[in-house]
Every structure is written in structure tokens, then in C-alpha cells.
Amino acid sequence: MSSPSPRAQEAREAVASRLRDMRRDAGITGRELAARCRWSESKSSRIEHAKTPPSDADIRAWCDACEVPEQADDLIAANRQADSMYVQWKRLERTGLKRLQESGVPLYAQTRQFHVYCSNVVPGFFQTPGYANALLTSIAQFRGTPDDVTDAVKARMDRSHVIREGDHRFAVLIEESVLRYRIGSAEVMAAQLGHLLSVMALPSVSLGILPFTAPRQAWPLETFTVFDRQRVHVETLAAAIKETQPSDVALYLKAFGNLKDIAAFGSEARSLISAAIDAAG
Structure with missing residues (x-):
């Protein structure tokens, strides 16, 4: 679900874009990535299009599937920053x-x-x-x-x-x-x-x-x-x-x-x- 904060959504889209580029650089399809991560193809699509914010575990699995695990920490930090821009009171x-x-x-x-x-x-x-x-x-x-x-x-x-x-x-x-x-x-x-x-x-x-x-x-x-x-x-x-x-x-x-x-x-x-x-x- 898109965040009501435009700035937060832009940050999430930037993370999603980096994940999409990572998959393409690895030369694999969304279906193949989903299979390697053991989740649905629709989940990969939602993450790539910034419809669903990925968890830390999702990002690590994605990086592992693309054989670039060393990029996980940086992406997790960027994702957390985006997530903290808009936080519902019920969560806080x-x-x-x-x-x-x-x-x-x-x-x-x-x-x-x-x-x-x-x-x-x-x-x-x-x-x-x-x-x-x-x-x-x-x-x-x-x-x-x-x-x-x-x-x-x-x-x-x-x-x-x-x-x-x-x-x-x-x-x-x-x-x-x-x-x-x-x-x-x-x-x-x-x-x-x-x-x-x-x-x-x-x-x-x-x-x-x-x-x-x-x-x-x-x-x-x-x-x-x-x-x-x-x-x-x-x-x-x-x-x-x-x-x-x-x-x-x-x-x-x-x-x-x-x-x-x-x-x-x-x-x-x-x-x-x-x-x-x-x-x-």
C-alpha cells in the first residue's frame, strides 16, 4: 500500500528500483527470483513496484537470490529510513x-x-x-x-x-x-x-x-x-x-x-x- 507521505513513497520507490535493477543485473526473471526466495511471483512484483515494503529478511533473501549478499545491509538501512518517514500512531x-x-x-x-x-x-x-x-x-x-x-x-x-x-x-x-x-x-x-x-x-x-x-x-x-x-x-x-x-x-x-x-x-x-x-x- 502506498504511503500517504510523498517523500516516504519516493524513498520506498528508490529502494524498489534498486532491487529491480539488482535482479536484472543478475539476469533472472521475477518468476525465477520468487522461486529462489520461496515466495510467490506476485510478491516479487509488489516489492519491485513499491506496493509492498520488504522486510529485512525479504531484502536479504533477494540479495542472496541475486548473488550479491554484500549489498543487503545498505539496502536494509535505506528501507528502514523510508519506513520511518511515515509511521502510524497505532504502531508507535x-x-x-x-x-x-x-x-x-x-x-x-x-x-x-x-x-x-x-x-x-x-x-x-x-x-x-x-x-x-x-x-x-x-x-x-x-x-x-x-x-x-x-x-x-x-x-x-x-x-x-x-x-x-x-x-x-x-x-x-x-x-x-x-x-x-x-x-x-x-x-x-x-x-x-x-x-x-x-x-x-x-x-x-x-x-x-x-x-x-x-x-x-x-x-x-x-x-x-x-x-x-x-x-x-x-x-x-x-x-x-x-x-x-x-x-x-x-x-x-x-x-x-x-x-x-x-x-x-x-x-x-x-x-x-x-x-x-x-x-x-
Whole structure:
């Protein structure tokens, strides 16, 4: 099945093309390769046409059948990279939410400059325990993941220390609607919004709010994070998408710049948050 991420599909097609060329260089047909690998001819065709992503074992069997086993490791690495560009949440969260929170710690620790745009919820590293608990509970119930919300909230809070520790800088843009979406109780929302007022005072943080009333040339986008201008993580309902192609990273940074141009900062941003606190009560 084709990946919904064009970049991931291109990477998979590149792997498939290399496997097809390998078979042709070996001078064997798809039927003969299938016989050597002891699988159906249709499977060979699906792999060659990037319809079915090959497993590590499939690639090793393919290389062995073409008598070039030394090429297997490189192809496996390329295939894994393509596979990691688009990963469904149900795969990432199959053992619960805690491990997903912990898996991001190394990347967060090594990143110096974050560019973050959120159109739906408060960014994870700005969340209070109460807000995170309400949000992660909703996610676990919606996706039917194992219930480890308490541990996942603790892991998220531990990961959030990055905003106060080390040499990190955070340029963050939040849609005003995020301030108004009720995640948890009124008390939880008021505490979360109050926390936003405190974190925006940190020297490492630049927080902008995109007002409802701002004239827009840049429409609301999906939530994304750019890490050190080198990679982008995009969150959709179904999956997490990673982009490392320089042109794609540049596109997200351009979008961030356009959104920043209409954002409110400083006292104006604090006024929008304070108004949302009053409304939450």
C-alpha cells in the first residue's frame, strides 16, 4: 500500500528500483527470483513496484537470490529510513504512551533550536501535568492503546525539563484557538494557561500567539516541529511524519516565518492568554 507521505513513497520507490535493477543485473526473471526466495511471483512484483515494503529478511533473501549478499545491509538501512518517514500512531503506541514520550528524549536533548507551530493543543513541553493527563487520556481512549497514562504523563514532564536545562532555544507559535479549546476541566485549563504565562518569561522561549482577528495569508496548518533546521516532525491524526529533505525543511521554515509575521508577542500575547483564562473560568 502506498504511503500517504510523498517523500516516504519516493524513498520506498528508490529502494524498489534498486532491487529491480539488482535482479536484472543478475539476469533472472521475477518468476525465477520468487522461486529462489520461496515466495510467490506476485510478491516479487509488489516489492519491485513499491506496493509492498520488504522486510529485512525479504531484502536479504533477494540479495542472496541475486548473488550479491554484500549489498543487503545498505539496502536494509535505506528501507528502514523510508519506513520511518511515515509511521502510524497505532504502531508507535502499540505498547502504550510512555515509551513514545521517552523515545523523543535523545532528540530533544541534542537539539539546540526548536521551531514549533501548534494549531490544536498546547506544545508538549509547555503542558502541565493536569493538561497532559487529560490530553493523553483522550488519546489512549480514542486509539485504544494500553492504559499507561500516569507513567506517560511523568515521562512527558521529565522530557519537558529541556526548556529549563542546557543550551536550547524555543521559537513557538500557537493559534489563539488552542487557548480556547477545553482540554480537561475549567480548572485544568486555567492552570495550563497560567503556566503559559510563566514559561513565556523564560529567556530560552519566544512564544507568539496567532490571533483570531489577524489578517491571514498563511492558513492554519498541521502541528509541526523543526529541529535545528535539519528535520521536521509533522503530526496528523493517523501518523507521525518525518521530513529531512532540505527543500521540505525549508518549506516548513518559510511557513513558520509567514505565521510569525502575524503573531502577537510580549504584552499583546499575554493579554490574549489572560482573556482565555477569564473565559475558562
